[in-house]
Amino acid sequence: MSHVFLGIPTAPRGVGHLRGDRPFPEAAREALRDGQLRANLGHATSTIRAKRAAVVGELPDWEQLRAAGRAIKAATMARLDEHLLELEARVTERGGTVHWARDAAEANAIVTRLVRDTGADEVVKVKSMATQEIGLNEALEAAGIHAWETDLAELIVQLGEDRPSHILVPAIHKNRAEIREIFLRTMPDVDPHLTDEPRQLAMAARAHLRERFLRAKVAISGANFAVAETGTLAVVESEGNGRMCLTLPQTLITVMGIEKLVPTWRDLEVFLQLLPRSSTGERMNPYTSLWTGVTDGDGPSEFHLVLLDNGRTATLADEVGREVLHCIRCSACLNVCPVYERTGGHAYGSVYPGPIGAVLSPQLTGVEDNASLPYASSLCGACYDVCPVAIDIPSILVHLRAEHVEAQTRLTPEAVAFKALAKAMSNSRLWRTAQKATRLGRLLARGRPILPATLPPPASQWTFSRDLPTPPKETFSEAWAREHRR
Amino acid sequence: MRVALFATCLVDTLVPQVARATAVLLQRLGHEVVVPPGQTCCGQMHVNTGYRREAVPIVANHVRAFAGAEAVVAPSGSCVASIHHQQAMVARRAGETALAEEAEALAARTYELSQFLVDVLGVVDVGAYYPHRVTYHPTCHSLRLLRVGDRPQRLLRAVRGLELVELPGAESCCGFGGTFSVKNADTSTAMLTDKMANVLATHAEVCTAGDASCLMHIGGGLSRMRSGTRTVHLAEILASTEEAVAPDQATAPAVSR
Numbered sequence: 021m022s023h024v025f026l027g028i029p030t031a032p033r034g035v036g037h038l039r040g041d042r043p044f045p046e047a048a049r050e051a052l053r054d055g056q057l058r059a060n061l062g063h064a065t066s067t068i069r070a071k072r073a074a075v076v077g078e079l080p081d082w083e084q085l086r087a088a089g090r091a092i093k094a095a096t097m098a099r100l101d102e103h104l105l106e107l108e109a110r111v112t113e114r115g116g117t118v119h120w121a122r123d124a125a126e127a128n129a130i131v132t133r134l135v136r137d138t139g140a141d142e143v144v145k146v147k148s149m150a151t152q153e154i155g156l157n158e159a160l161e162a163a164g165i166h167a168w169e170t171d172l173a174e175l176i177v178q179l180g181e182d183r184p185s186h187i188l189v190p191a192i193h194k195n196r197a198e199i200r201e202i203f204l205r206t207m208p209d210v211d212p213h214l215t216d217e218p219r220q221l222a223m224a225a226r227a228h229l230r231e232r233f234l235r236a237k238v239a240i241s242g243a244n245f246a247v248a249e250t251g252t253l254a255v256v257e258s259e260g261n262g263r264m265c266l267t268l269p270q271t272l273i274t275v276m277g278i279e280k281l282v283p284t285w286r287d288l289e290v291f292l293q294l295l296p297r298s299s300t301g302e303r304m305n306p307y308t309s310l311w312t313g314v315t316d317g318d319g320p321s322e323f324h325l326v327l328l329d330n331g332r333t334a335t336l337a338d339e340v341g342r343e344v345l346h347c348i349r350c351s352a353c354l355n356v357c358p359v360y361e362r363t364g365g366h367a368y369g370s371v372y373p374g375p376i377g378a379v380l381s382p383q384l385t386g387v388e389d390n391a392s393l394p395y396a397s398s399l400c401g402a403c404y405d406v407c408p409v410a411i412d413i414p415s416i417l418v419h420l421r422a423e424h425v426e427a428q429t430r431l432t433p434e435a436v437a438f439k440a441l442a443k444a445m446s447n448s449r450l451w452r453t454a455q456k457a458t459r460l461g462r463l464l465a466r467g468r469p470i471l472p473a474t475l476p477p478p479a480s481q482w483t484f485s486r487d488l489p490t491p492p493k494e495t496f497s498e499a500w501a502r503e504h505r506r
Numbered sequence: 507m508r509v510a511l512f513a514t515c516l517v518d519t520l521v522p523q524v525a526r527a528t529a530v531l532l533q534r535l536g537h538e539v540v541v542p543p544g545q546t547c548c549g550q551m552h553v554n555t556g557y558r559r560e561a562v563p564i565v566a567n568h569v570r571a572f573a574g575a576e577a578v579v580a581p582s583g584s585c586v587a588s589i590h591h592q593q594a595m596v597a598r599r600a601g602e603t604a605l606a607e608e609a610e611a612l613a614a615r616t617y618e619l620s621q622f623l624v625d626v627l628g629v630v631d632v633g634a635y636y637p638h639r640v641t642y643h644p645t646c647h648s649l650r651l652l653r654v655g656d657r658p659q660r661l662l663r664a665v666r667g668l669e670l671v672e673l674p675g676a677e678s679c680c681g682f683g684g685t686f687s688v689k690n691a692d693t694s695t696a697m698l699t700d701k702m703a704n705v706l707a708t709h710a711e712v713c714t715a716g717d718a719s720c721l722m723h724i725g726g727g728l729s730r731m732r733s734g735t736r737t738v739h740l741a742e743i744l745a746s747t748e749e750a751v752a753p754d755q756a757t758a759p760a761v762s763r
Contacts, residue, residue: 044690045689045690045691045692045693048690048692048693049692052692052693052696358678358679358681358697359690359693359697362693362696362697362700363693363696394556395685395686395689395690396690396693397683397686398646398679398681398682398683398684398686398687398694398697399554399646399683399684399686400646400650400678400679400683401646401647401649401650401651402646402650402677402679404650405650415591418553418554418556418558418592421554421555421556422553422556422557422558422559423556424556425555425556425557426556426559434555435557438552438555438557438560439557439560441552442552442557442560442561442563442564443563444546445515445546445547445549445552445563445564445567446546446563446564446566446567447546447567448543448544448545448546448567448571451515451546451547455518455519458519458520470729473730478688481687481688481689481691482687482688482691482726484691484695485691485695485698485727485730486687486695486698486723486726486727486729486730487725487726487727487729487730488726489520489521489722489725489726491519491520492520492521492522494522495518495519495522496513496517496518496522496525496526496541497513497518497541497543497545499522499526500529500541501541501543504541
């Protein structure tokens, strides 16, 4: 007997925010009834969609840029282990410390210990998906350390004791009036005459945050990119809050998914063109902060880089699914998705919503822990068209559906039906018989052109909102055969 | 040309008039139409629902049924897209290399109706007459997988008597998505509602498209709302002439009680 392979570990249960507490259709049903949410999302996504389309349309070489982005990512993933070691060596040379975290629990423990070692009981945070993924704020809170979110939208979510619903715009589900209400309720020194004018809201947040920036000893960030050959980290943001966090405190801790690195400095050229146009619809990103280790008298004197796996190596092992690791978190796919536009991000359960979330979350957790997500798409393909690194999301959705079906150890009623149907469709004689059986529907119709709206499940799932035509007396192939009989 | 017609499982079983219209149209254009009797389904529904292993014998049947065909035409963007993008893939994954190669070769000779008319036959004016106000919904797989572009609109603009009105938000999915329409029935319906609102805003009598499945979805919704706007497949419009408004076509509103 040889050794037993237990598989590459996925993101563990009980920590972080990659799993919802109910299946997508159920959560979506509730979200769809929220008229305010629908209005807010419809307005926001259509605005960003139009902005993106305009700035992408300006670039004659957009398709070549996409191809370059895709090629760089594919080549990087093929030698990820080597690039990671190179990154570790360069960061260490420049005075930083690299920590390897196999999952959310390990990453949270590392960061908590690092903050404790500084003696600080609060940290300022740059908006980061990786730290949302692992539930870092909750872990710090449990250790008596308060984390202040400094990105405007993330701050709105934190103050409102809400959850982020979008990768780029975590408070996309809230409108100005709702944000004003949250600020008035939760900011201690806010002007009681605060209006819902965007500038006033931004200034209130600015005043609220300024004091925290100035007194913070520790900052925590994510990373958009890490350059392996130089050991440089990059954070891309548009409010300047990131720049404050990355430069003012004495200690900087960066939590980064292992897939975020690029091999060379030159590779940034491609991604710094693709990312802003795809995400915020801007030609150039407003605040791009780059740092390499520590520099005497300039910025933090202590730098820690936590490299997070949390299911990424397991994802890399899947030939079809690994493409999701190319994602640069621009969220263009969310903004064009007809499902996301209507249900919003919370219905997906994970911090990664929308089309990319539907293919990323189930792979990080193992598909059975997010089994409803690969089905949360009509496979319309709009996400693939806008993806700046050309991730074929619809094909991965279809692949994960099959992974889910093939993981079942017991035969489901659906599987029985599909197997029987496959048998019939593999043999035209059986198929003709099966087609005849649909004519039983004519009995239910009693001469009307449509079937009754109250059919048993699963047909009821169609007929509750849509009529179903009464099956015809004769199929086309029967009629044709009759007419062309020799 | 001798054209093999792939009716598709859905059209053959539920909306046979669409396959009939395709055949009538191609014959009128001077081509011989054959309907290979062994045909059933392309396997798309199985693949897209996660039953890719079960889809392999369906693909094998399809390849067998159309073996030797010079050109295969189907009145469905979605089924043709599956033939182009999925059949060989599922066969290869199952280790059926020879089947995958045959499927690829057959896919290269398989066309969606508007592509076949414009690209292969080189016709835009098919001699049709259809005196109605019509709006066109570009189905997702025609638009984004097959890239049929404006071929359907060019064909429609050449139809005598037809007034083509632009559909707002045309490129948004109607919410059908195969089994998505039942597995996520609420979200599917929310998408359909917005599509119907746009269709109705055009005040068109007819909403057309190149996929009978999406039309069954949109039409099912319009019918439920007792809307007077009906759905008619592109093939039915192109098959219509002054002599025959449309073969086997219901010109009355979708619901007549």
